[in-house]
Amino acid sequence: MVQPAQAVSGSSLITVTAPSGAGKSSLLAALIQADSSLRLSVSHTTRQPRPGEQNGREYHFTTVDDFKKRLKEGEFLEHAEVHGNFYGTSRVAVLNQLNEGYDTILEIDWQGAHQIRRLFPETVSIFILPPSITALEERLNKRGQDSQEIIKQRIAAADEEIRHASEFDYVIINNKFDQALSKLAAIVQTARCRLTRQAIKNRDLFEQFGINCCNNQ
Ligand SMILES: Nc1nc2c(ncn2[C@@H]2O[C@H](COP(=O)(O)OP(=O)(O)O)[C@@H](O)[C@H]2O)c(=O)[nH]1
Numbered sequence: 001m002v003q004p005a006q007a008v009s010g011s012s013l014i015t016v017t018a019p020s021g022a023g024k025s026s027l028l029a030a031l032i033q034a035d036s037s038l039r040l041s042v043s044h045t046t047r048q049p050r051p052g053e054q055n056g057r058e059y060h061f062t063t064v065d066d067f068k069k070r071l072k073e074g075e076f077l078e079h080a081e082v083h084g085n086f087y088g089t090s091r092v093a094v095l096n097q098l099n100e101g102y103d104t105i106l107e108i109d110w111q112g113a114h115q116i117r118r119l120f121p122e123t124v125s126i127f128i129l130p131p132s133i134t135a136l137e138e139r140l141n142k143r144g145q146d147s148q149e150i151i152k153q154r155i156a157a158a159d160e161e162i163r164h165a166s167e168f169d170y171v172i173i174n175n176k177f178d179q180a181l182s183k184l185a186a187i188v189q190t191a192r193c194r195l196t197r198q199a200i201k202n203r204d205l206f207e208q209f210g211i212n213c214c215n216n217q
């Protein structure tokens, strides 16, 4: 069986999924700050920017028409509708990052993680749980960036999202932030070793994904 794109350049592809407010963005920001060889993929979304969010940094913000056009043109490695908005991962951007030698994290919902797992079975998938639904609600309120209506919608969706946690390779409960961060860092490190070993076996994917050959294996 052909193996994942992460393998082709010796870089790893990892997915991180969590209900809104569980703390995935905060954990990933801290992880990436401490490790310059890790990169996050910047998704396209039709959601409205929150206060402080910058186009091209948190997301590439776009319209529904533009998103659908990109989708039709095959631009996305995976995509999903989440909380009434479209989200998608740019195929070219991810493959370029992997090619440049960056281990790449996709912060995507369970539907996207499912698509990535089907495309690249060796991808390591991580699900982050909040300690409780009450904590989730408190965190979304404390974050203070969404309306009460949106917060309610996200809390209501959390139950269904959490049902998918058992499909993931690893589940982390984000109760104490520093402990969750240590666990995430350890899992990412293990994933990188595993995926780099796998890379050596999968050179046939270079051509399939249009990736330049690398010299580091
Ligand atoms: N499938 C998929 N999901 C995404 C993508 N980008 C973000 N998401 C997910 O969309 C959901 C909503 O994200 P967002 O609106 O930023 O809200 P947040 O979860 O409260 O930070 C989260 O579950 C994200 O992981 C993507 O490119 N693809």
Ligand SMILES: Nc1ncnc2c1ncn2[C@@H]1O[C@H](COP(=O)(O)OP(=O)(O)O)[C@@H](O)[C@H]1O
Pocket (backbone or CB within 6 Å): 018, 019, 020, 021, 022, 023, 024, 025, 026, 027, 139, 140, 142, 143, 174, 175, 176, 177, 178, 180
């Ligand atoms: N372990 C934690 N304990 C308390 N608050 C947290 C913890 N982790 C994250 N938060 C806070 O919860 C809120 C939501 O976190 P965020 O990273 O935006 O979640 P997500 O990206 O999953 O929607 C933020 O205000 C963040 O500072």
